[in-house]
Amino acid sequence: MKETTLKEIAEQLGISVTTVSKALKGYPDVSPKTRKAVMELAEKWHYQPNSFAVNLRTRESRTIGLIIPEVAHHFFSNVIDGIIGQAEQHGYLVIILQSNESLELEKKQVALLMQKRVDGILMSLSNESNDDDHLREIVARGIPFVQFDKISKLIPSSKVIIDDRAAAASAVQHLIDKGCRRIAHIRGPVNPQNAIDRFMGYKKALQDNGIAFDPSLVYTCERVTFEEGRAFAARIVDEHPDVDGLFAITDLVAVGALDLFNERKVAVPERIAVIGFSNWFMSQVINPSLSSIEQPGREIGEAAFGLLLEEMTAAREQTRPQPRTVSFPTRVVERKSTQRN
Amino acid sequence: MKETTLKEIAEQLGISVTTVSKALKGYPDVSPKTRKAVMELAEKWHYQPNSFAVNLRTRESRTIGLIIPEVAHHFFSNVIDGIIGQAEQHGYLVIILQSNESLELEKKQVALLMQKRVDGILMSLSNESNDDDHLREIVARGIPFVQFDKISKLIPSSKVIIDDRAAAASAVQHLIDKGCRRIAHIRGPVNPQNAIDRFMGYKKALQDNGIAFDPSLVYTCERVTFEEGRAFAARIVDEHPDVDGLFAITDLVAVGALDLFNERKVAVPERIAVIGFSNWFMSQVINPSLSSIEQPGREIGEAAFGLLLEEMTAAREQTRPQPRTVSFPTRVVERKSTQRN
């Protein structure tokens, strides 16, 4: 089961390695006869170019790196699906690393990928990320780089996002349309741009409807978990019995809140209407089913790879395309948790 | 931002590449003075070995390949988490590919990984897999290989599994303990070993309790989806009004069944008790909450990488360790869907 090399084929055929290489790669300047002989022997011996040698020679590995906060997550696993699919279609393999929402780990992962010399890097920032040095380093080295979802606006790279502010505003508007007037918000951590934008969307919708913004109705997650959803929901019930609507940063948190409301016999949507974000699968099967904002994970992943591919293609010509930002539309998915009047 | 090479350091210092290489790798036969100079310059110039060259030279890439049916899946995403974590700790990167439950794709992915010359392959088979050639090829080439979860028993490789038969039997025994006597089973597709084993566990539990096996109570999934769960649940209600228990191949299917039962006002667990498999997150938040079998995804992933690491280490010494099989314990997680009497 040994590996066939060009040299072996050349020796067997009594020709040079050069010619074998050319024949195999379809160069025109090889006689049909020689080509045929080479092809046949290569076939017979199951020749496969040694990718290590090819990498060294061509200075590329046809491998990209992907850094995300966590794999076991509805939205991100769909993004991965989109990325892997597109990558494969274009002959790229994907190395996946998790930051576990830690900035320190994230930096380490970036370093790892750079020294592995991947052809490009796709990344969604961790919640802790409030520092850009590692991203600047990627750009400075001229490594094709695309950010998606949780991005740093200041880094000059292509980006794939949704309009979080508008999406959040539409979620809150939906609650308002359903008659809510005292709307609480369980927001994401302080750093991520998308948590900030969603919070701003929340405020904007209130303002647009002449509802006063009350900071005491805003609760800030640290880890964005089911448990936090439960805990904040309890506080909402205890501290603000007049709250009649809740917008949560993501469905997981909203589901935690629903769980608590069910336990405390707080009627949803009658007493409090609830809307989440990202439209996780479970939201359609829980009771009451959860209204949410549809965020197309797979498409975002596909688009992110598409942009990266452009950059990688350009990089081969030593050029760098103008960074582009692709924004995906979102929409409200209405379910029972907001179905009233 | 150009890349530093050994050669450049050597030239700058007026010494040979060899000496630089040795100094950097901590060989003893370098004078402290030279070593210091080299270290300092390497540091200053941010020297990083070119991994392409190292790969070619050492014939390994410190990269492994992982092939799974789908990323966006509760169990598999947890397995990935475990694998990536361990891999990183041991200096390995992970390339992930999906088979999308297609044998054809799975074969393609294996071929891709082999020609990329990954140091090892981890794999869980697709539901379509009823043919072993590609797996035999991996083994024949002497590539370190570990199977997990959905495995082919006939391939001589290390494996990480749970005792699906026993776990399924315990699930069904649980239903019986709760008073069920007419127990339906929505099983997995015909090929996967774990679907077969779970089916066998179902039969065994019936037999152990003197309950006659009735093949008309067994429904076979093709795609193992929520929708199939719903569809089969409807058939169960229509075709077998006397059924009082249901064991589903996985929680997603069980949740589909619950959804249909809720819709049809079939009381769970009073009229039909339901138990799933794998203990997906959503099972604890749906209504009624779903009893299930806990299957430790992350641990399985970690163990699989551990075995692969052993094989890779051995492979470096041209040896091949005796294949081992690690089996993880499972347990019944009781929730409302089986809570009666």
Place this chain on the structure above:
DNA sequence: TTGTAGGCGTTATCAG
């Protein structure tokens, strides 16, 4: 202690 030389397998250049 240091350096020379050869090689890993492929690809590109350029001369024949």
Place this chain on the structure above:
DNA sequence: CTGATAACGCCTACAA
């Protein structure tokens, strides 16, 4: 049309 030659960057006998 073919092939010799030289990289790519690193590693490691072995020689000095």
